[in-house]
Amino acid sequence: MSTSAPTNITLSAIAGIYILAQVIIVPALPDLGIIFSSDYRTIQLSVSAFSIGAAIVNLIAGPLSDRFGRRPIAISFFIIFIMSSLGSFFSENIYVFLFFRFLQATSAAGMVLARVIVGDIYKGDKATIMFGYISTIMAIGPLVGPLLGGLISDYFGSMQIFNFLTxxxxxxxxxxxxxxKETNFHRSKSMLSQIRSYPLLLSSMKFWPPTLVSAFSFSIFGIFFVGAPFVAATVYNLSPSQIGLLMALMPLGFVPGNIIVGKLVPRYSTKLLLIFGSVLLIIGPLLSLLTTNLYNHQLSFFLPMMVMAFGTGIIWPVANTAIIHSVPSLAGSASGISSALMVTTSAISSGVLGWNIENGDPILMLVSMLILVGATTLASSFFIKN
Known part of the structure; x- marks a missing residue:
């Protein structure tokens, strides 16, 4: 087996397809509801089904790659993704469609495997820098995904989105x-022996603090993508295209954080960087709350949120490096479990906001939820061991 490292483009592409596949259908949901003669509440399950599938894939892809290798698991899961994308296009009713959307979540294996492959190849500061590069390219998904989905839907029809994904x-x-090429040359002997090793991982104080920091910092995107469109439509009376453009500010804030962290990791400890990033998660929403009370303009709400996204851009590469190196023999399992917790935390927190945002001041409710998550991230970062 070759020991050559895959290119950054390959790792970024397999990691980013999951986010793109998740967000690209959002602008087409109303039209898909018409196509499948379904109400909006039901067609929205295509997003929920994808998230549930992603949580399951995150749990199993890492351990399977520890046992059987990174390459065969990547090949297997992407075959399923291709077939399920094609199945989504040919679906004749909503139930078949939801089933194939659930299977499309196999693309989430790419995110798990990219993280653990970086851990196989790179160590220390180099791994953090590589995570920064990969995260930067991954940000293209939420940046262009909704716009791309809307264009495909408008010019070719909503179902063509799934041909595009195929x-x-x-x-x-x-x-x-x-x-x-394969990068796992120290495979576990059996799934049973691997499961028996889980207490070592789950009891490790090197694993849980960065995992919690990663999970809570990731959830700000789920919270923001649920709450911000509602704020934009109800408070500022913006059109869908205007909302789409403003939502792109979050990835634009995230990318510089990924870039600058490569310069910071040789100088500062993991703990200090995560604390700094977590503080920015709190400062962004606080600034937004302040400026919206001073100016009645949509940019007064959206622009300060870029500070929060910048903080997340710093957190992710640093936290991911700490996660995969917490128990090196279980790097795949660590990546999978942390990713599953990340997706689940985001789904729960955004769901809580979505359920309650209509019951009060939407800006205050969104900002309060973001500050709460930021404070929890900050508290978790203090438990990091350098």
């Missing part, structure tokens, strides 16, 4: 075959 999945499959 073709994209095929190109990624070819990329995996050509470039993704």
């Amino acid at each position: 073709v994209l999945g095929f190109f990624l499959f070819v990329l995996i075959i050509v470039d993704l």
Whole structure:
């Protein structure tokens, strides 16, 4: 087996397809409801089904890659993604469609495997810098996904989104075959022996603090993407296209954080960087609350949130490095469990906000939830061991 490292483009592509596949259908949901003769509440389950599937995939992809290797698991899961994307296009009713959307979440394996492959190849500061590069390219998904989905829906029809994902999945499959060589040369002897080792991982204080920091910091995107469109529509009376453009400010804040962290990791400890990033998670919403009380303009709400996104951009590469190196022999399991917790935390927190945001001042409720999550992230970062 080759020991050559896959390119950054390959790792970024297999990690980012999950986010793109999740958000690209959002602008098409009303039209998909018409196509499948379904109400909006039911068609929205296509997003929930994807999230549930992603949580399950996150749990199993890492351990399977520890046992059988990174490359065969990547190949297997992306075959399922291609077939399920095609199945979504040919679905004749809402139930078949929801089933295939659930299976499309196999793309989440790419995010798990990219993280653990970086851990296989790179150590210390180099791993953190690589995570920064990958996260930067991954940010393209939420940046262009909704706009791309809207354009495909408007010009070619909403169901063509799934043909697009099929073709994209095929190109990624070819990329995996050509470039993704095996990097796991210390495989676990059996799944049973691996499961027996879980107490070592789950009792490790090197694993839980960065995992909690990663999970809570990730949830700010779920909270923001649920709450901000409601604020934009009800408070500022913006159109869908205007909302889409303003939502792009979050990824634009996230990317610089990914870039600058590569300069910071040689100088500052993991704990200090995570504390700094967590403080920014709190400062962003606080600034937004202040400026919206001073100025009645949508930018007074959206622009300060870029500070929060910048903080997350610093947190993710640093926290991911700490997670995969917490118990090196269980790097795949650590990546999978932490990713599953990340997706679950985001789903729960955004769901709580979505359920209650209509019952009060939407800006205050959104900002309060973001500050609460930021404070929890900050508290978790104090338990990091350097």
